[in-house]
Amino acid sequence: MIRRIDLIGMPTDVHSSFLRGPAKAPPLIRAALFSPHGNAASERGLELGAEINLHDCGDLPLTETSEDDARIRDAVDASLLVGAIPICLGGDHSITYPIIQAVAGHHGPVDILHFDAHPDLYDELDGDRRSHASPFARIMEDGLCSRIVQIGIRTLNKHQREQAERFGVEQLEMRDVGRVSFGFERPLYISIDLDGFDPAFAPGVSHHEPGGLSVRDVMDQLLDLNVPLLGADVVELNPDRDINGVTAVLAAKLVKELAALASA
Numbered sequence: 001m002i003r004r005i006d007l008i009g010m011p012t013d014v015h016s017s018f019l020r021g022p023a024k025a026p027p028l029i030r031a032a033l034f035s036p037h038g039n040a041a042s043e044r045g046l047e048l049g050a051e052i053n054l055h056d057c058g059d060l061p062l063t064e065t066s067e068d069d070a071r072i073r074d075a076v077d078a079s080l081l082v083g084a085i086p087i088c089l090g091g092d093h094s095i096t097y098p099i100i101q102a103v104a105g106h107h108g109p110v111d112i113l114h115f116d117a118h119p120d121l122y123d124e125l126d127g128d129r130r131s132h133a134s135p136f137a138r139i140m141e142d143g144l145c146s147r148i149v150q151i152g153i154r155t156l157n158k159h160q161r162e163q164a165e166r167f168g169v170e171q172l173e174m175r176d177v178g179r180v181s182f183g184f185e186r187p188l189y190i191s192i193d194l195d196g197f198d199p200a201f202a203p204g205v206s207h208h209e210p211g212g213l214s215v216r217d218v219m220d221q222l223l224d225l226n227v228p229l230l231g232a233d234v235v236e237l238n239p240d241r242d243i244n245g246v247t248a249v250l251a252a253k254l255v256k257e258l259a260a261l262a263s264a
């Protein structure tokens with residue numbers, strides 16, 4: 001039986017720290033994914049509508065209040081309960097915390113592969129402990145993660161270095177990027193902040209951080225994986241900063257590749 005992949009939009013900017021924008025992203029990623037400009041084939045070899053059963057759940061009715069966390073948890077929980085694999089479209093990166101709460105509720109502490117310019121380990125940012133710069137501090141504190149590898153990191157300050165040490169976070173900083181295999185062996189959750197890419201590849205993000213990953217760098221890592229996917233998110237697309245929709249198209253490609261990994 002082909003596994004159902006649930007595409008769940010989570011339009012929120014409630015914990016964005018600099019610019020708003022990602023709340024507008026899910027419909028644009030969806031439009032790019034289903035646009036006739038491309039085709040249904042993933043690089044992994046599986047095709048949408050053939051070996052990949054992608055079910056569009058639409059966008060959650062988020063209100064940017066404290067009630068949203070429960071809405072996100074419930075939606076992911078419902079997806080997992082029917083045996084589907086949730087792929088979530090941000091929204092800012094704060095959504096990853098309630099998503100992982102739900103995933104870990106089903107599977108126990110999970111291994112996480114995290115692409116980002118930023119480690120998102122701040123204890124708090126601007127007084128906000130739920131900031132989009134803090135989800136992985138909350139996830140680690142709650143014991144929801146058994147192993148985390150962060151790739152693309154190029155903004156480590158003293159506090160976040162200390163947080164990484166404290167939580168035992170493995171990091172591949174941009175200065176060390178090459179062909180590295182992390183040897184994941186357990187089922188995996190993948191979180192992709194689009195600002196992990198170099199702004200040349202992904203201009204449509206709020207926090208431009210030059211010197212980042214190429215699309216090929218990330219594809220090499222994704223195609224290296226041979227473990228079950230528990231769930232995934234693609235976050236921080238800011239359509240106001242995008243150029244000719246290229247970042248939305250990249251986000252759509254990532255959704256397709258994640259769905260292919262989940263279906264493999």
Ligand SMILES: [Mn+2]
Binds near residue numbers: 116236
């Ligand atoms: Mn980031």
